[in-house]
Amino acid sequence: MSKKLTSRAEDYSKWYNELVVKADLAENSAVRGCMVIKPYGYAIWEKMQAELDKMFKETGHQNAYFPLFVPKSLFEAEEKNAEGFAKECAVVTHYRLQNDPDNPGKLRVDPEAKLEEELVVRPTSEAIIWSTFKGWIQSYRDLPLLINQWANVVRWEMRTRLFLRTAEFLWQEGHTAHATKGEALKEAELMNNVYATFAENFMAIPVVKGVKTESERFAGADETYCIEALMQDGKALQAGTSHFLGQNFAKAFDVKFTSKEGTKDYVWATSWGVSTRLMGALIMTHSDDEGLVLPPSLAPNQVVIVPIYKTDEQFEEVSKIANLIKSDLNAKGVSVKYDNRDTHRPGAKFAQHELQGVPLRIAIGPKDLENGTVEIARRDTKTKEVIALDNLTSTVENLLEEIQNSLYKKALDYRDSHITEVENFDDFKNILKNKGGFISAHWDGTIETEDKIKEITKATIRCIPVDTKEEEGKCVFTGNPSKRRVLFAKAY
RNA sequence: CGGGGUGUAGCGUAGCCCGGUUAUCGCGCCACGUUUGGGACGUGGAGGCCGCAGGUUCGAAUCCUGCCACCCCGACCA
Numbered sequence: 001m002s003k004k005l006t007s008r009a010e011d012y013s014k015w016y017n018e019l020v021v022k023a024d025l026a027e028n029s030a031v032r033g034c035m036v037i038k039p040y041g042y043a044i045w046e047k048m049q050a051e052l053d054k055m056f057k058e059t060g061h062q063n064a065y066f067p068l069f070v071p072k073s074l075f076e077a078e079e080k081n082a083e084g085f086a087k088e089c090a091v092v093t094h095y096r097l098q099n100d101p102d103n104p105g106k107l108r109v110d111p112e113a114k115l116e117e118e119l120v121v122r123p124t125s126e127a128i129i130w131s132t133f134k135g136w137i138q139s140y141r142d143l144p145l146l147i148n149q150w151a152n153v154v155r156w157e158m159r160t161r162l163f164l165r166t167a168e169f170l171w172q173e174g175h176t177a178h179a180t181k182g183e184a185l186k187e188a189e190l191m192n193n194v195y196a197t198f199a200e201n202f203m204a205i206p207v208v209k210g211v212k213t214e215s216e217r218f219a220g221a222d223e224t225y226c227i228e229a230l231m232q233d234g235k236a237l238q239a240g241t242s243h244f245l246g247q248n249f250a251k252a253f254d255v256k257f258t259s260k261e262g263t264k265d266y267v268w269a270t271s272w273g274v275s276t277r278l279m280g281a282l283i284m285t286h287s288d289d290e291g292l293v294l295p296p297s298l299a300p301n302q303v304v305i306v307p308i309y310k311t312d313e314q315f316e317e318v319s320k321i322a323n324l325i326k327s328d329l330n331a332k333g334v335s336v337k338y339d340n341r342d343t344h345r346p347g348a349k350f351a352q353h354e355l356q357g358v359p360l361r362i363a364i365g366p367k368d369l370e371n372g373t374v375e376i377a378r379r380d381t382k383t384k385e386v387i388a389l390d391n392l393t394s395t396v397e398n399l400l401e402e403i404q405n406s407l408y409k410k411a412l413d414y415r416d417s418h419i420t421e422v423e424n425f426d427d428f429k430n431i432l433k434n435k436g437g438f439i440s441a442h443w444d445g446t447i448e449t450e451d452k453i454k455e456i457t458k459a460t461i462r463c464i465p466v467d468t469k470e471e472e473g474k475c476v477f478t479g480n481p482s483k484r485r486v487l488f489a490k491a492y
Numbered sequence: 493c494g495g496g497g498u499g500u501a502g503c504g505u506a507g508c509c510c511g512g513u514u515a516u517c518g519c520g521c522c523a524c525g526u527u528u529g530g531g532a533c534g535u536g537g538a539g540g541c542c543g544c545a546g547g548u549u550c551g552a553a554u555c556c557u558g559c560c561a562c563c564c565c566g567a568c569c570a
Contacts, residue, residue: 004531157568164570308529347532365528366529368529492570
């Protein structure tokens with residue numbers, strides 16, 4: 001494997017794939033389309049999980065766990081949902097292997113061990129969860145029911161890419177039941193806002209909040225809220241979705257409740273999820289040709305200390321200071337790795353920590369011992385300065401905060417400068433081809449127009465942003481009247 | 493599922509067209525020594541069912557047949 005990463009300009013997609021592998025985040029496995037998430041990558045995912053989990057609990061949700069398998073009869077109960085996912089389902093048909101009489105030492109599926117009913121490996125859990133909710137909900141007193149689960153799901157995708165689209169992925173899925181439509185709608189919007197806050201404050205990724213058009217909506221939903229992010233190559237990435245499911249699942253699984261007034265009615269539902277795909281968003285938003293760039297809030301190690309020494313005595317002295325710095329910073333809640341491996345030289349360590357996106361690097365060597373200083377380097381700006389040991393702790397704290405903010409600002413500037421308003425289809429095609437990013441344009445609201453535009457340009461309507469104001473205009477494709485602009489883009 | 497391609501050491505590869513010494517080179521790995529403020533160097537070493545099965549031949553990584561796997565481009569998708 002070569003030392004240098006392919007540059008983004010040279011081949012963006014190759015850059016991404018190499019970065020994921022070289023930064024030790026994940027690798028392809030022996031199973032087609034399924035990845036192995038390596039410890040460093042998983043550590044980042046755990047940080048996301050921890051923060052999201054906290055936010056879910058703060059908004060009143062509880063975690064639970066439901067089965068991996070969904071009996072086919074349950075899966076098909078909500079027709080639209082079933083139809084939407086049918087062509088990418090893995091299905092378990094047998095429960096036993098046996099020695100193959102024709103091939104000694106090999107196994108075969110025991111033809112006698114066919115399941116009465118096939119089991120679908122969940123591509124999403126609405127079916128199994130709603131069949132369970134039926135037993136949990138009888139009265140308005142049981143509502144709202146606010147459940148989240150952390151799980152793996154399987155979607156048999158044709159073409160896969162590490163983190164962005166894998167046949168199996170990790171995610172959380174929230175599933176809630178409410179007494180009224182208004183309350184369910186509010187929940188779906190609330191969770192979309194939670195995702196947006198998480199993306200922006202924690203991952204430093206600016207997102208557009210919006211709703212999907214009918215054709216992009218989740219199978220089985222009446223409304224899909226989403227957050228859309230923009231990657232450095234000008235393509236959009238759906239980073240999270242929150243669905244208002246109406247009474248579709250309640251009806252499919254016959255989940256009714258008795259109201260205060262004694263009437264019976266179907267409950268109203270939402271579901272919402274984000275996945276390991278966020279790892280892809282994280283990588284493609286901040287990283288550069290030197291490797292990963294992590295916002296401090298997500299970095300497994302926010303600071304790495306690299307010792308520089310010639311003799312054992314120097315190493316000992318440097319280590320003494322390094323350990324003091326480490327414990328001072330730890331006391332302030334800053335995570336620090338002291339990279340005291342004597343098997344690698346400083347240059348190799350610098351390169352590795354850069355590749356892995358550690359926000360701050362502190363180097364301590366003989367010169368620093370003499371002068372009472374350290375060298376501190378920022379990963380995001382690649383700037384270095386020598387500072388006095390005295391106020392190192394507060395300097396580090398300030399820098400980490402500054403990096404977090406500056407990464408967000410940089411991404412926001414890029415995103416904002418890549419939302420282009422266009423008024424006619426020639427400009428639309430031109431911008432898409434030469435600039436990329438989001439195109440803000442009027443649309444006549446029909447699926448036909450949406451499809452045509454997709455067919456011609458490969459751009460889809462990413463969302464109808466929630467914060468746009470009404471504005472009279474003409475559809476960029478048909479010229480028919482339109483009341484608001486929507487965002488188009490090529491998407492992952 | 494359509495079109496194209498590739499399988500040689502942990503990774504990346506040469507050799508294949510035109511069959512013939514001990515299968516090439518780089519990275520990585522191991523040992524020892526010298527090194528250590530931006531990816532060190534030297535010396536020595538380990539590591540191969542040349543994707544699998546069959547065929548042709550005195551002889552196959554190389555030719556033929558079948559199979560398998562993977563990659564790229566489409567259609568599908570978070």
